[in-house]
Amino acid sequence: MSEKVLDYDIVIIGSGAGGGTVAKELSPLCARGARIALLEWGGHFEKKDNTREEIPMAEKYYFDHGGFQTSTQDMTLAFARALGGSTTVYTGTSITAPDSVLKKWDVPGVTPQDLKPRFEKYIQENGVHLYPPEEINDNNKLFVEGCQNLGWKVEQFPVNTRGCQGLGTCNLGCAVHAKQGTAVVQIPQAQKNGVEVIPFCRADRLDDHDVLATVLPPENALRASPLSPGRYRFRAKKIIVSAGVIHSSALLWRSFGNALSSDLGRYFTCQPALILVGEHPHPIKNTEGHPKSFYCDQFVPSDHFLLESCMYFPLTLAKNLMGFGEEMDDLMSHYAHLQMILVLAIDKAERHNRVTINKKGDPLVHYRFSKRTQDSFIQAIRSSTRLFFAAGARRVHAPAMDRFFISPEQKDQIDTLIHKKYFKLGKISISAAHLMGGCRMGEDPKESVTDPWGKVHGQDHLYVADASLFPAAVEVNPYLTIMALADRVAEGIKRELS
Numbered sequence: 001m002s003e004k005v006l007d008y009d010i011v012i013i014g015s016g017a018g019g020g021t022v023a024k025e026l027s028p029l030c031a032r033g034a035r036i037a038l039l040e041w042g043g044h045f046e047k048k049d050n051t052r053e054e055i056p057m058a059e060k061y062y063f064d065h066g067g068f069q070t071s072t073q074d075m076t077l078a079f080a081r082a083l084g085g086s087t088t089v090y091t092g093t094s095i096t097a098p099d100s101v102l103k104k105w106d107v108p109g110v111t112p113q114d115l116k117p118r119f120e121k122y123i124q125e126n127g128v129h130l131y132p133p134e135e136i137n138d139n140n141k142l143f144v145e146g147c148q149n150l151g152w153k154v155e156q157f158p159v160n161t162r163g164c165q166g167l168g169t170c171n172l173g174c175a176v177h178a179k180q181g182t183a184v185v186q187i188p189q190a191q192k193n194g195v196e197v198i199p200f201c202r203a204d205r206l207d208d209h210d211v212l213a214t215v216l217p218p219e220n221a222l223r224a225s226p227l228s229p230g231r232y233r234f235r236a237k238k239i240i241v242s243a244g245v246i247h248s249s250a251l252l253w254r255s256f257g258n259a260l261s262s263d264l265g266r267y268f269t270c271q272p273a274l275i276l277v278g279e280h281p282h283p284i285k286n287t288e289g290h291p292k293s294f295y296c297d298q299f300v301p302s303d304h305f306l307l308e309s310c311m312y313f314p315l316t317l318a319k320n321l322m323g324f325g326e327e328m329d330d331l332m333s334h335y336a337h338l339q340m341i342l343v344l345a346i347d348k349a350e351r352h353n354r355v356t357i358n359k360k361g362d363p364l365v366h367y368r369f370s371k372r373t374q375d376s377f378i379q380a381i382r383s384s385t386r387l388f389f390a391a392g393a394r395r396v397h398a399p400a401m402d403r404f405f406i407s408p409e410q411k412d413q414i415d416t417l418i419h420k421k422y423f424k425l426g427k428i429s430i431s432a433a434h435l436m437g438g439c440r441m442g443e444d445p446k447e448s449v450t451d452p453w454g455k456v457h458g459q460d461h462l463y464v465a466d467a468s469l470f471p472a473a474v475e476v477n478p479y480l481t482i483m484a485l486a487d488r489v490a491e492g493i494k495r496e497l498s
């Protein structure tokens with residue numbers, strides 16, 4: 001097939017939290033004659049394209065329907081393929097990296113002072129605010145009640161919505177575009193300033209200063225790319241890789257093999273998560289309203305886990321619970337009575353956890369659950385069970401038990417009934433959506449892939465601007481920190497160009 005050649009000053013690959021931000025920040029350069037392209041593998045979803053049906057929308061928005069498996073098949077990873085990347089399906093909880101985490105990262109220049117104005121910019125742009133009490137649904141109220149009855153610290157999530165109708169299907173994309181992701185806020189601004197947005201365009205490989213890409217026929221009845229399907233060579237003075245944690249490392253592996261840092265793909269972390277449920281005697285309002293309004297982080301320093309309120313759709317929920325048959329049927333038939341909690345283990349960045357590629361060049365993720373993470377899960381399941389009972393649940397279904405349900409009468413036996421001996425990797429459904437690392441920033445090329453401004457060590461034209469830059473877990477919900485780092489990358493590029 002013949003290859004069409006196009007010339008640009010800057011090509012950005014991927015349009016999520018990182019790529020969408022960098023495109024907007026660099027877009028004023030178009031007024032000075034710069035030609036900038038934003039390539040995105042996925043399509044552009046308009047409001048009318050979102051039916052809110054669980055299976056079709058998961059299939060349309062996510063890589064592998066949201067079930068990309070790690071090589072040992074004991075965890076699935078959720079990340080999106082769409083204009084706006086995973087910000088199309090995120091919940092919009094907006095937390096900034098704690099100072100203590102930035103201190104641990106120890107990347108020169110990536111300090112609270114440097115990031116604060118960047119955080120403030122995106123908090124403003126994205127309309128981050130707290131929902132008023134009358135908009136908090138029962139599921140979230142029960143989370144607060146449980147924490148308060150136990151004397152635990154509980155905090156409200158700031159959220160980035162405008163005109164939220166409480167549809168509750170945030171993780172299937174927002175059918176009214178209330179969530180202020182990059183496809184709603186930053187990309188339209190970039191486009192208005194002259195950035196050329198090219199959906200259904202997959203970057204296959206980098207070839208020196210060129211991006212070799214394929215424009216695909218449109219899927220899912222979405223609008224076609226402005227370029228006709230076929231092979232393209234985008235010649236660029238600067239290339240910014242923002243394809244997300246899995247695909248940025250994979251693209252760099254396909255393009256450079258071992259020629260980049262020996263840390264390429266390494267120190268992958270993902271805050272592995274479990275969904276837990278407690279059944280209440282009466283129906284609760286759980287599917288309407290913003291699904292995730294509160295969190296409890298008091299166990300992070302001691303036991304390395306976070307608890308968040310959450311609400312998942314029937315198939316996702318059933319897939320994440322243990323067991324089959326009558327008991328599962330019984331539990332799912334009480335869907336309207338279920339309170340849900342998301343447990344996130346704060347995993348350590350370890351060198352052996354990494355993104356590589358297989359012979360075909362597709363991404364492979366190698367992840368081993370450390371003893372610390374498994375211990376965190378046990379403590380988190382026990383704590384969530386206490387929370388459910390403190391909120392009035394009549395029975396709790398928890399993984400890591402020898403039975404399907406635990407009742408309030410057994411609450412003194414929680415530590416015995418929920419035990420490590422029942423926690424079997426591969427049998428318990430673990431998933432993750434906060435993917436981080438693989439192209440970690442740092443000063444020393446022996447210990448990092450990019451410099452503190454996201455420029456790939458040893459390359460004069462190549463940058464990374466997405467969650468791959470994180471040297472270790474951010475210990476909170478990550479998107480605002482990704483945007484702040486992408487803002488830094490754009491600043492560095494603008495400085496170089498001027």
Ligand SMILES: Cc1cc2nc3c(=O)[nH]c(=O)nc-3n(C[C@H](O)[C@H](O)[C@H](O)COP(=O)(O)OP(=O)(O)OC[C@H]3O[C@@H](n4cnc5c(N)ncnc54)[C@H](O)[C@@H]3O)c2cc1C
Nearest residue numbers: 014016018041085086091092093203247466467477478479
């Ligand atoms: C269900 C879910 C809920 C979440 N909720 C929250 C939340 O409430 N708060 C929070 O802070 N974070 C949340 N997150 C995490 C957050 O959305 C991500 O951390 C963030 O979007 C990652 O940004 P990124 O730029 O690294 O990658 P992404 O946003 O995933 O963007 C990468 C983009 O690159 C594209 N791409 C990949 N390969 C190529 C290629 N070869 N060529 C062209 N394009 C390519 C992809 O299609 C994708 O659009 C959630 C994530 C998920 C999945």
